Amino acid sequence: MNQPTASALDNQILLDALHRCVAACEHCATACLRDEHVGHMVGCIRLDRDCADICALTARLVARGSEHAKHVMKECVEVCRLCEAECAKHSHDHCQRCAAACKACAEACQAYLSE
Incomplete structure (x- = not known):
């Protein structure tokens, strides 16, 4: 049985x-x-x-190994950070959970871009 490569594992963390x-x-x-x-x-x-839309598109491009994934991912980081900041302003639990997910996503994308 083939073991996944480090990059495949990294991609799965990013996709998650x-x-x-x-x-x-x-x-x-x-x-x-x-x-x-x-x-x-x-x-x-x-x-x-x-x-949600930019993250879904980014996930599809990463999953297929598209040469455009990193370009779109830069926009994804920007939108995630904007969404994080907006959601963090609101006290609703769903907004706070969304802000946390956006922050984690932006960080995962940024780490991928830094490789």
């Missing part, structure tokens, strides 16, 4: 962080839409959706 971020952002956006003061959550919802 990207997928966790997608799920956290989708959950956060949905929960924010249910907030009684949804008008105050518009910025959060927009960033959640953008972040």
Whole structure:
């Protein structure tokens, strides 16, 4: 049986962080839409959706070994950091969990880019 290479393991860690971020952002956006003061959550919802989309795209490009993965990943880091900052402003548990997932994802992507 073949053992996975270090880079395959590194990619799996990155892919896991990207997928966790997608799920956290989708959950956060949905929960924010249910907030009684949804008008105050518009910025959060927009960033959640953008972040989920860029993370999903980045995960697909990484998984297929695309030559464009690192380029898109730079944008992913930027959007994750913006989403983290926005979600961190809100006291809702789902926003705090989303901020943590975005931070972890940005860090995983940055580590990958630094290799």
